[in-house]
Amino acid sequence: MSKRAYNFNAGPAALPLEVLQQAQEELVDYRGIGMSLMEISHRSKEYEAVNAETQQLLKDLLGIPEGYKVLFLQGGASTQFAMIPLNFLSEGKVGAYVHTGSWAEKAIKEAELIGQTAIAAETKPGTLSIPALSEIQIPENAAYLHITSNETIAGTQYQEYPDTGSVPLIADMSSDILSHPFDVSKFGLIYAGAQKNLGPSGVTVVIIREDLLEKANKKLPTMLRYSVHAKNDSLYNTPPAYSVYIVNLVLKWLTKLGGLEAVAKLNKEKTDLLYDVFDNSGGFYEGLAEKGSRSTMNVTWKLKDEELEKKFIQEFPSQGFIGLKGHRSVGHLRASTYNAVPYEACKALADFLKDFQQRNG
Amino acid sequence: MSKRAYNFNAGPAALPLEVLQQAQEELVDYRGIGMSLMEISHRSKEYEAVNAETQQLLKDLLGIPEGYKVLFLQGGASTQFAMIPLNFLSEGKVGAYVHTGSWAEKAIKEAELIGQTAIAAETKPGTLSIPALSEIQIPENAAYLHITSNETIAGTQYQEYPDTGSVPLIADMSSDILSHPFDVSKFGLIYAGAQKNLGPSGVTVVIIREDLLEKANKKLPTMLRYSVHAKNDSLYNTPPAYSVYIVNLVLKWLTKLGGLEAVAKLNKEKTDLLYDVFDNSGGFYEGLAEKGSRSTMNVTWKLKDEELEKKFIQEFPSQGFIGLKGHRSVGHLRASTYNAVPYEACKALADFLKDFQQRNG
Numbered sequence: 001m002s003k004r005a006y007n008f009n010a011g012p013a014a015l016p017l018e019v020l021q022q023a024q025e026e027l028v029d030y031r032g033i034g035m036s037l038m039e040i041s042h043r044s045k046e047y048e049a050v051n052a053e054t055q056q057l058l059k060d061l062l063g064i065p066e067g068y069k070v071l072f073l074q075g076g077a078s079t080q081f082a083m084i085p086l087n088f089l090s091e092g093k094v095g096a097y098v099h100t101g102s103w104a105e106k107a108i109k110e111a112e113l114i115g116q117t118a119i120a121a122e123t124k125p126g127t128l129s130i131p132a133l134s135e136i137q138i139p140e141n142a143a144y145l146h147i148t149s150n151e152t153i154a155g156t157q158y159q160e161y162p163d164t165g166s167v168p169l170i171a172d173m174s175s176d177i178l179s180h181p182f183d184v185s186k187f188g189l190i191y192a193g194a195q196k197n198l199g200p201s202g203v204t205v206v207i208i209r210e211d212l213l214e215k216a217n218k219k220l221p222t223m224l225r226y227s228v229h230a231k232n233d234s235l236y237n238t239p240p241a242y243s244v245y246i247v248n249l250v251l252k253w254l255t256k257l258g259g260l261e262a263v264a265k266l267n268k269e270k271t272d273l274l275y276d277v278f279d280n281s282g283g284f285y286e287g288l289a290e291k292g293s294r295s296t297m298n299v300t301w302k303l304k305d306e307e308l309e310k311k312f313i314q315e316f317p318s319q320g321f322i323g324l325k326g327h328r329s330v331g332h333l334r335a336s337t338y339n340a341v342p343y344e345a346c347k348a349l350a351d352f353l354k355d356f357q358q359r360n361g
Numbered sequence: 362m363s364k365r366a367y368n369f370n371a372g373p374a375a376l377p378l379e380v381l382q383q384a385q386e387e388l389v390d391y392r393g394i395g396m397s398l399m400e401i402s403h404r405s406k407e408y409e410a411v412n413a414e415t416q417q418l419l420k421d422l423l424g425i426p427e428g429y430k431v432l433f434l435q436g437g438a439s440t441q442f443a444m445i446p447l448n449f450l451s452e453g454k455v456g457a458y459v460h461t462g463s464w465a466e467k468a469i470k471e472a473e474l475i476g477q478t479a480i481a482a483e484t485k486p487g488t489l490s491i492p493a494l495s496e497i498q499i500p501e502n503a504a505y506l507h508i509t510s511n512e513t514i515a516g517t518q519y520q521e522y523p524d525t526g527s528v529p530l531i532a533d534m535s536s537d538i539l540s541h542p543f544d545v546s547k548f549g550l551i552y553a554g555a556q557k558n559l560g561p562s563g564v565t566v567v568i569i570r571e572d573l574l575e576k577a578n579k580k581l582p583t584m585l586r587y588s589v590h591a592k593n594d595s596l597y598n599t600p601p602a603y604s605v606y607i608v609n610l611v612l613k614w615l616t617k618l619g620g621l622e623a624v625a626k627l628n629k630e631k632t633d634l635l636y637d638v639f640d641n642s643g644g645f646y647e648g649l650a651e652k653g654s655r656s657t658m659n660v661t662w663k664l665k666d667e668e669l670e671k672k673f674i675q676e677f678p679s680q681g682f683i684g685l686k687g688h689r690s691v692g693h694l695r696a697s698t699y700n701a702v703p704y705e706a707c708k709a710l711a712d713f714l715k716d717f718q719q720r721n722g
Contacts, residue, residue, distance in 0.1 A: 003395055004390075004395050004396075005394065005395035005396050007395075007396050007400055009396075009400065009401060009402055010402070011402070011599065012399060012400060012401060012402060012403065012599065012602065013400060014396070014400050015397060015399060015400050017389070020388060020389045020397050020399075021389060023388060024385055024388040024389050027381060027384060027385040027388060028378070028381045028382060028385050029365075033366065034364055034365050034366035034368075034681075034683075035365075035366050035368050035370075035375070035683070036376060036381050038373060038376060038381075038560075038561035038562075038607070039368055039370065039373060039374060039375050039376055040370060040373060041370055041371070041372070041373060041684070042373065042562070074435035074436045074437070074440075074563065074601075075435045075436055075440075075584055075598075076435070076584075076598045076599055077598075078583065078584050078597070078598040079435075079436075079584045081582075081583075081584075082582035082583065082584060082585070086582065110582060110583060113580065113581075113582060113583075114582070193599060195599055199399075200399035200602070200603050201399075201403070201599045201600065201601055201602050201603070202435070202563040202564075202601035202602070202603065202604055203563075219474065220474075221440075221442075221443035221447070221471060221474060221475070222439065222442075222443065222471060222474075223436055223437075223439050223440045223442075223443060224443070236439070237436075237437045237438075237439040238372065238373065238437055238554065238556055238562045239562065240435075240562055240563030240601060240604070241373065241561070241562050241563070242561050242562070242563065242603065242604070243563055243601070243603070243604075246399070320395075322395075322396070323402070
C-alpha cells in the first residue's frame, strides 16, 4: 500500500483511515450475510438497522432534542438551496439570507428563482469575514433566516449563531457540521452534504424541526417534499445506502474519539498550528480570513511575495501534500482540516511552512 | 468469508463478485494515490477519468449514436418521474403514458401534479402483461410518450419498442437497461436508477437526445434542469462519485462478458430455466406474467396450492436463496435475475423448484 497522503482536499475530503479499513473488510461480505451491503434491499433488516442507528448516532453526537427528524436525502446542498424556498417561501413571505461568500450566494440565487429574498446582512466588501450578529436585520415577513455556518472557499466560520426568535433559522452546515458542539434547538433546519465532515458524496443530511414539516408546500413534486421523506423515515425511495453506511462508520469513529467537545478541541489545536505559523511569520505568510472569523475547517492564506507563492505551489505536492491550492475565486492557498484530517498532517504542514520560510525568507 | 448467497433481490440487487472484489482491493488506496476514491475532488484527474470513461463505456455497450448526452444524476427514478414533466410538459401539451403497472403508475401520478396527462394504452385488467404496440394511441399534442420498459413488480417486459415518430419516446429502464441490445435512436430520453442492473443505489443514469435539452423549461430550479447537468458534464455539483465508480466497474465486466448480445443470451438461458420448470410442472407452478410479456429480469410465479406456497416461502431461505418473496402488491413469488445474477444461482433455483415439486406434488 502507498503511503497515506496528507489530504487537505476541500471536498470530497479525507475520511478516517479506520473507517475506510472497516468498509474495506466488509465490502464483499457484509457481516457474514454472503452479500455486500450494496446488494441488499433498503427494506432489509440489515439496512433498516443502519438507517436507524445512523439517525441515533447523529442525535446523540449533536444532542438533537425531541421534535426533530433526521433525514438522509440525495442531491447535495445544491438541491437543498431549492428545496428550502420551494417548501417554505410562500406568497407574501421573504427568504432572508446572510451573504457571507460563494456558498451563501448560491443559496440566494436559487431562492431568487422561486420567491422574494432579502439580504439580512453581508460580509464587509474587501474582507473575508462573518458579519457581527448585531448587524443581522430580519424582515418582519421573513419565512426564515438562512446562514452558511462555514464558508469553505473563504475560510470563514460563524463563532456563534444568531437568535431569530419565532423566525426559523436555517443553516447550511455542509463544511462544519460535527466540528464543534452547538445548540440545535436554535435551528429550524440544518442541512449538510456529506462529503466534507460526514462521509462520501451522495447523501445529504437534513435535521428538521417537526412543526416545519406541516408548514411546507404540499403541491410540490413528491421527492422535493421534506414531509414525504420524514413520514417514510428516508425510505420513500431507494436511499443512497452505501453512503449512509459510511456516515454511520464516521459517526461511530467520532463517538469513540470522545464526541464533539473532544473533536472541537482537536480541530482548534490542528488549525492553531497553522494560524500560529502565519501570525509569527513576520508577514511572510498572511491568513486571508479576518481573525474573528477564522475557520477551524478551511484555513486560507497567502504569501506576501507572489513569486514565492508560485514556488510554494510548485513544491508542496512533492512533499506529499494534496489539495492546498486555493479555490479559483479566492486564489492563493487553502488547507481543509476537516475532522478526519489527522493532527499529524497539520503538524507536517506547519513544519513545511516554517521550513519553506527558512529556506526562502 | 461466508458462502455467497443466491441473491434474487429486486433492488438494490446482486453485483458481480469480481466487481465487488476489485472495489474492495481499491477501497482504502485508489490505484496508489494514497487516498480512497471517496476522498478526492470530483474535479481531480482521477475522478474526471472515471466520469469520462463510464460515459464512454455506456455509449459503446448500448451503441448510443452521436447527438446524445449521458448524465449521472441523483434522486433515483422517483426524481425523474418529476423532472420529465417539469422539463418537457409545457402549457397546452399532454404527457402520454403507457400504464403497465406499479412503476408506470408512479410516473403518471407525479406528472399529474405538474400538468396534463393521458393514458396512451394500458395493461388489460386482470392480467400482468404489456399492451400490444398497435394499441398505443398517442395524442396529437403529446409532449412525449413514456413507457416503463420492464415492470419489476409484475415481471413483465416490452419485447419491442413503439415507433413514436416526432414525439419523443421516454423510457424508465431502471430494471432492464443493459439486459439486451436495442436501438437507442428510437428514444428521446432513457433513465435508470442504478441499483438493479448498473451498480449500487445513489446514482441515476440519464441518456438524453441533445435537441430535448433546448426544449426544456428554463425557469426550473437549477438541479432539476437536464441542460445544467449536460452543460457541466454531470459535475455541476458534487456527483455520487463512488456509485459512478462501481457502475464503471460493472460496465467493464459487461464488456468483458462480450457485450449486450452475450448478456441477452445469458439472461434468456437463465430465465428459461425457471419458466420451463413452471410450464412443465403440470400446473403445480404457474408464471404470473402472460407468456408474450415475460421478463428476463423479474420472474414472477405462484404455486397452485396456497398452503404449499406458504411452505415454499418458509423453506427457501434455508437453502441459501434470498429475495424470493413477491412484492406485497402482487404477492406470491419473484426471482429477480438481473445481469449480475449468475447462471448457477438460477440453476440452483430451478433444481430446488423441481425438488420441491417432487417432494410435495
